[in-house]
Amino acid sequence: MARAIQGALSLVAIALMSCAQAPVEGAITYAEAPTPKGKHRLTLDIRVPEGPGPFPTVVFIHGGGWMFGDLSTFRDAIQNVANRGFVGVTINYRLANESNDEGDALSPWPAQIQDVRCALRWLSANAVPFKIDTGRVATAGDSAGGHLAMMAGYAQTDPKFEPTWCPHEESVAVRAVVSFYGANDLAAVYDTTEEWWVRVYMTRWLDLPDGASVTDYAAQFADANPLSYLRTGPKIPSLILQGTADTIVPPQTQRGFMAAAEGADQDVSIEYLEDVGHGLDAIEASNRAIDWLSTRL
Template identity: 35%
Template sequence: MIGRIARIVALVVAAVLALGLVLAQALALLPVPWIAPLLRVAVPQASIMALGWIRSMWDSWLLAVAVVAVALALLARRGRRSGTAGTVTALAVLGLVLTLITSIGSVLAAHRETGRWILAGPPLPQVVGGRGPDETVAYASLDGEPMRADLYLPQGVPGPVPVVVRIHGGGFVAGARGPTPYNSWLADRGYAVVDVDYRLSSGDDLRWDTEDADVGCALTWVTAHARQYNWNTDRLATFGDSAGGNLAINVAYKIARKALNPSCGTPDDLPRVRAVLADYPAVDLTGSETDTAEGHRVGREYLGGPASRYPERYAATDSAPWIGPDSPPTLLLQGAADHLVFASRTSAFADELTAAGVENRYVRLPFYDHGFDGVPNIGAQVNRDVMLDWLRRHDA
């Protein structure tokens, strides 16, 4: 009796693991345009992105999960070869095969981009890694509320140090500063990281025309406090992910064109941005608004409605209109299986940069979805290497 119950439990667990693996890996392997109609409906898009996020967070650990699923399925078949057990075993083996394909592909892509073999993520799945901030400051008070920034400060580094201003994502309506696989990691390599707040948008309080200005305000604070913290603002980069990637690009490009009016300080207080790091950036809000259900929601709560109704707002927040001859070198990082910010949008933006003569690099990693680098998995380790190389070449 106990053995039968154990086999049933093993079969159920194996079925759940195998089904999840097959779905997640299939979504990673399928071209995004093939499932685009599903992404225009809120519930399917949320489900697809949840699977993609879980897959990205577990990354190299999925191979161990796949092996466990196969082992449990085989255990459930011992002594009793039922059709159900055979089906679950076949599903588990398929999950293992698909996981091997994506795991090997990720390792090969990592080697292509960095020149080194990165075989695994952190010792435990979903561990962010890195320490918290060394200091938190209020860089301004806007609408009566303090705008704060977390400071990650290099230790024991002589001379004024370069600065990376990080801008969090969240679709312009959510998100917050906080530890990432990058903040303290960059600080340990000699870069001060200033992780900033900005006023978030909502359907009742649109912020499409103030969020970049708030980041500009934070930059004026960095300039004003450079001597206090031993920062070299002639070696400053902006870095953001998703919506923050849009802001990192737009702020840098607008400063280069003398078109940014910060929420505090003056345009003369703004430092020149030497390099931009943009992680799956929302560079084309006009196109993204009709790509997905989430894109439509962002358009409504950030810009007030569709691009057909507010073309001037979209033109002001899209990144391509701000490209100019003095736009700083721009690094674009993307997961090929991004079901929110389509890789095709980012690739098209990279082509526009190239056509305009702006130095850029576009790194597209296979199988990863939006927000894939929330932990120091293989993808995040690739991003770290590429970012550090970009900073060292362009922040001086």
């Protein structure tokens, strides 16, 4: 669902972070997730700042309508945040675009949030070599990734999203969230988006019939909706960056989320970006995130 934020591509060997900002790109497997066709390799990239650490950490989650995209969206961003004193991580997760022989999605919801949770467990298991301060971890993402970042924060204690297959046992707690034009009120986005294909992506991802309505499938939409977890989730701060010219995630869809956050006594801020559509430059997005997170982690 996101317009791709372009990142630089390169490939180097895995190395523990014993030197300043030594890059590790795309070669770290954090788990193998099950699918009906076998195991799916889940990978991440990481950058670590200079110095002894430990450092606050931001996990970036790419968009693409839960159907497309990969961790390269935020490769520039993780280097940028490492330059500013944060460990930067960007992850892959299972997508809903791969089909079985009947045409059904192999990895529909909640596969994506299970993968994000497993990545957070990997951070806990590898905190020492990668200089991660496990008490200062945030999630951030664009579009569908912004949705998953919110779910990782506000639904982090919900047992139904546990990745029972994940090889890592202990998780870090998410202490803050940044959502770049995310589908934070899923039902509102489905009902009001100006782009027809957004609804097609959502029904496939949620494993619903074509043309499904929020009314008829209220439970399924609520299950995947960050708004549903504001009252039951932990009290953590979050920031939404929303373009006023966004036709994919219309700006008015954030109003219900903000009202629900206020009613749940959650610390949620929103910045409207005038005449901005559905997309931000990776460096600009990460700088805005770090400016805000620096006072909250």
